[in-house]
Amino acid sequence: MIEFINVGKTYPNNVKALQDVNLKIDQGEFVAIIGLSGAGKSTLIRCINRMHDIxxxxxxxxxxxxxxxKGKEVRKFRQRIGMIxxxxxxxxxxSVLKNVLVSFVPELPYWRKITGIFSKEQKIKALTAxxxxxxxxxxxxRVDQLSGGQQQRVALARTLAQNPDIILADEPIASLDPxxxxxxxxxxxxxxxETDMxxxxxIHHVEIALEYADRIIGVKEGQVVYDGKSTEVTDDVLDLIYKGKVEEIQSEAEERYNV
Structure with a gap:
């Protein structure tokens, strides 16, 4: 389970990327985070694996x-989280295979890192992925002979090979055709x-987010302004996420839930 408790993130230039974020994400959920560019979506994802400190x-x-x-603890923790x-x-x-094998480098003994020699078990895991x-x-x-979609699949396979509990994906289809x-x-x-990861x-593609994700989190101005099932996202909700002001969204939420 992932839990955000009153999380805030302010950059050195005093820009508040996240404000008072409270979330719980259970194991096995498929969650899409949507919102305008600069709303704080990428920051929210990257705080989970400490790419950004809160x-x-x-x-x-x-x-x-x-x-x-700290230190080695962070590196060990990140091995449980795939990032795409x-x-x-x-x-x-x-080659494609060598790119996938890169996922095992952190756990290799020093001599294998130097020689680039991977075990039979690691190669089987990579091929399975x-x-x-x-x-x-x-x-x-060679990777440069593949299409964009195939390259993204290589990146996904590399993540699968490390057998993570969580996959974080930052705009994974932004550069791909429909x-x-x-x-x-x-x-x-x-x-x-199949794996309960x-x-x-x-993701910027709202219609795809609604089609594939089970849960939608809407972010605006660094705040979570919608959190619910994808099947419950209406045009009014999308208007609030993409057009409304935070004050309007909070007011509507209070009315909806009788807060």
Whole structure:
């Protein structure tokens, strides 16, 4: 379980990226975070694995207070969390398989890191992950020979190989065409259902978020202004997230829940 307790994040230039965020996300949920550019979506995701440190409050993941971890504890914690970026973050001059094997580097003994030699078990895990996302036949192809959608699947396979509890995805389909985007989203949904991994995704494509995610979190001006089932998101809710002012949203929420 992931829990945000009164979380705030202020950048050195005094920009408040997150304000008083309170959330609970259970294991196995598929959550889409939506909102305008600059609303705080990426910051919210990146605070979970300590890519960004919070300024106030607490983030707790499976009873571990994330913001209290130090040094090796942070690195060990991050091994449980897969991170997928819009830019794929792949080494394009080497093979697909070698890119997936990179996920095992942190746990390798020093001599294996130097020689680049991976165990048979690690290679089987990497190939299995490629099979899960449907590109096993590309294992020995150079990454720069793949399409954008195939490269995103390599990034997903690399994450799966480390067997995380949580997958964080920061705009994973932003640079993909509509058909390829849905293929990649199908992979996320399949993995979520078959492995019970939590998927938390920052996404601009609202219609795709509503179609694939079970839960929608709307963020505006660093605040969570909607948190509920995707099936309950109406045009009025979207107008509030994307057009309304925070004061309006809070007022409507109070009326709705008789606060």
């Amino acid at each position: 300024s106030e409050g607490k983030i707790i993941v499976d009873n571990v207070e994330v913001n209290s971890l 970026f819009q830019s794929f973050n792949l080494v394009t001059r080497i 490629l099979d899960q996302v449907g590109i096993l036949d590309k294992a020995y192809v 058909v390829t985007a849905r293929q990649v989203m199908d992979d996320f949904k399949k993995i979520n259902r 939590s998927v938390i995704m920052n």
